Amino acid sequence: MFSRFGLSRAPFTAELPPEALFPSTRLREALARLRYVVEQRALGLLLGEPGAGKSAALRAFVDQADPATHKFIYLANVTSVRSFYRLLCHALGLVPAHFAADLAQQVQTACVRLLDHGVTPVILCDETQDWPTAVLQEIRLLRNTEMDARSPAAVVLVGHGSLRRHLALEPLRPLAQRIAVTVTLGGLSGTEIAEYVDHQLRWAGAERPLFTHEVIELLAHYSRGLPRQINRLATAALLAADAVGQPLVEEPAFRAALKETELESA
Numbered sequence: 001m002f003s004r005f006g007l008s009r010a011p012f013t014a015e016l017p018p019e020a021l022f023p024s025t026r027l028r029e030a031l032a033r034l035r036y037v038v039e040q041r042a043l044g045l046l047l048g049e050p051g052a053g054k055s056a057a058l059r060a061f062v063d064q065a066d067p068a069t070h071k072f073i074y075l076a077n078v079t080s081v082r083s084f085y086r087l088l089c090h091a092l093g094l095v096p097a098h099f100a101a102d103l104a105q106q107v108q109t110a111c112v113r114l115l116d117h118g119v120t121p122v123i124l125c126d127e128t129q130d131w132p133t134a135v136l137q138e139i140r141l142l143r144n145t146e147m148d149a150r151s152p153a154a155v156v157l158v159g160h161g162s163l164r165r166h167l168a169l170e171p172l173r174p175l176a177q178r179i180a181v182t183v184t185l186g187g188l189s190g191t192e193i194a195e196y197v198d199h200q201l202r203w204a205g206a207e208r209p210l211f212t213h214e215v216i217e218l219l220a221h222y223s224r225g226l227p228r229q230i231n232r233l234a235t236a237a238l239l240a241a242d243a244v245g246q247p248l249v250e251e252p253a254f255r256a257a258l259k260e261t262e263l264e265s266a
Contacts, residue, residue, distance in 0.1 A: 002204070004242050011204035011238075012231035014056065018063035021056055022199045022227075024192050030057045030183045031064065034156065038070065038122055041151040043143065043178050045167075046158045048185030051228030054158055057185060058124060071119050076126040084135045088123070104142060111152035121153035129159035133171050140175040187225020194220075196227070197234060210238070211249045218254055236260050 002010065021027065030046065034057075037044035048054045062072050073091040078084045085103035089096040092110040097103050111121045128136065136157075143151045157163065157179075167176040188196055194216050201210055211219070215237065223229035234249075236257035241249045 002238060002242070004245075004247060005210050005238065006205060006207055007201070008205035010235070011200040011206070012234045014228070014231065016056075016203065018056075018060040020203050021060050022192075022196045024053075024188055024196070026185055026188075027053065027057055027060065030185060031061055033181045033183050034061045035064075037156060037181050038065070038120060038154045040180060041120060041154045042180035043139075043151075043175075044154070044156045045163070045179050045182040046156055046185070047161055047163060047182065049160060049226070051226040052185040052187065053227045054185055055126075056227070057183075058126075058156075058158065062124075065122075069119055071114055071121045072124060073121065074124045074126065078125070078131050078135055080132065081134050081138050084138060092121075104138070107142060108152050115152065123153050123155045124158065125155065126158045128157045129163040129166055133166075133169070136167075136172055136175055140178060143178070187223070188227065188230075189225065190220050193223070193225055193230065196230060200231075200234070209248075212251070214251055215249050215254045218251070222258060232261050233257050 034044060034046070036042070046054055046057065058074075065072070071092075073088060075084070075087055075091075078087065082100055082103070085100060085107055086096045088107045089103060089110075092107065092114075094106050094110055097106055114121050125131070125139070139155055139157075143153065143155060166172065167179075197211060197216060197219070198209070211234070219230060219233055219237075223233055233254070234257075237249045237254045240256040240260070241247075241253040244253070246253060
């Protein structure tokens, strides 16, 4: 589809392998802090508005870890305490018990057993701004072994900015007080946006610039530096330029992309 531009694949996609992700300053900082969370078996918080790159950061984080010494468990769409523990049990290769109290003990025992064998359990809890308060409270209890002296797992809570407000509520303050590291992903800087576009294009096989300087500036303004929005706009602009036979994305093609993506009023 993008052969006119000398591309061998779609450049602006979220499906890049972790090693091909653009190494932004925020991504590097996020990975360093997440590694600390794992090393300390601590509780971490990863925040960012939709499209800021939270999922990409998690993929890169998991990819960089040694699978022989880490057991990653990814949880999303958790609706109850029972489903929380049952999902953990299945991920740990356990047959879930019937009662919630027994489920919790099963998970704690399995995590401690992994630690005894040199493997750190890492529980990644995604979209936690939508999780029930009772489930979030259970995370504190799950980590509370040996009177808080030894946590059986590292836990990363991932969500939108509203998660921070949720954790500030009285029932969740004991959990919030145990957060050791907070990582907030925002938009790319103006310089990084140009570098990001170039990075994506080169990964797809481009051997020359495909966007004018003016288009890059417009892209920065309308995307607010959010990778997902950059991807949407840049892809639509490439398609618009291709439709009229232009080998370079100029402002008219970008304006057409704005209308198509409904971001013109942003």
